[in-house]
Amino acid sequence: MMKIKIILLLLSGLIMMPLSSNAQTEVLGGELEFNASLKSDYRFRGVSKTDNDFAAQGGVDWYSDSGIYVGAWATNVSDFKSADLETNFYAGYSTEINGLIYDFGATAYVYPGGTDARYIETYGSIGVDFGLLTSSVGIAYMPSQDNIGNQDNVYFYNDTRGTMPGTPFNINLHLGYEDGAFGSGKWDWKIGTSVSFEMFELGIAYVDTNLQAGKRSDSGVIFSIGAYF
Numbered sequence: 001m002m003k004i005k006i007i008l009l010l011l012s013g014l015i016m017m018p019l020s021s022n023a024q025t026e027v028l029g030g031e032l033e034f035n036a037s038l039k040s041d042y043r044f045r046g047v048s049k050t051d052n053d054f055a056a057q058g059g060v061d062w063y064s065d066s067g068i069y070v071g072a073w074a075t076n077v078s079d080f081k082s083a084d085l086e087t088n089f090y091a092g093y094s095t096e097i098n099g100l101i102y103d104f105g106a107t108a109y110v111y112p113g114g115t116d117a118r119y120i121e122t123y124g125s126i127g128v129d130f131g132l133l134t135s136s137v138g139i140a141y142m143p144s145q146d147n148i149g150n151q152d153n154v155y156f157y158n159d160t161r162g163t164m165p166g167t168p169f170n171i172n173l174h175l176g177y178e179d180g181a182f183g184s185g186k187w188d189w190k191i192g193t194s195v196s197f198e199m200f201e202l203g204i205a206y207v208d209t210n211l212q213a214g215k216r217s218d219s220g221v222i223f224s225i226g227a228y229f
Contacts, residue, residue: 029064030062030063032060033061033062035058035228038225039224040222042076042077043190046188046208046209046211049078059071059072060072067093067094068091068093071088071091072090083111086110090105092106100126101127101136105124106122116147119145122140123140123141126138132163133161133163134160135158138158140155148181152180152181153181153183157177159172172191174191176188186211190207192206201224204224206221207219207222
């Protein structure tokens, strides 16, 4: 509970920072960006990691003009291997060639206080940007590691986002397929809409999976509010 309170304090500070000061966003020749959000449930690849309860999340990203980026992100979770906090640390490279957007890198999932709760995953995607519509297909691969039972894990996905012309409304679609240590022929999908205004985004989404594993993987409607600056 104390860690959740700390996350909430950090989120409130991040949201207030751009409203109260003109913080310098250029660091080491790149651009520093922050994000913070509150969600009615934290669904990771369709499955709740907060026992269908709320999540407070926040992160920071650094982007360079060369395409290299690094970032960190945190969220509360519900007793995941004895941990109640998830942190992600990632680094990658993104570029556009002949109208295609390439992105690849690696993520370290770390659960402070958890038992055998650290994983490394690589990822890569190819996307297109048509202005009012962006879409990408990708793969996330987790090599065999002790903490995942010496198995590997693969996740294929498609993310599509469309903007309604002349309005602040967006349509967000997601489809994923997972097989390995964290899923055996598991599908997950999401359809949602969001509205953007200034630095904020309000969203609602329907999420579901093909798992029959209790309420964490059952269908659900997720509400969210995020800030990006």
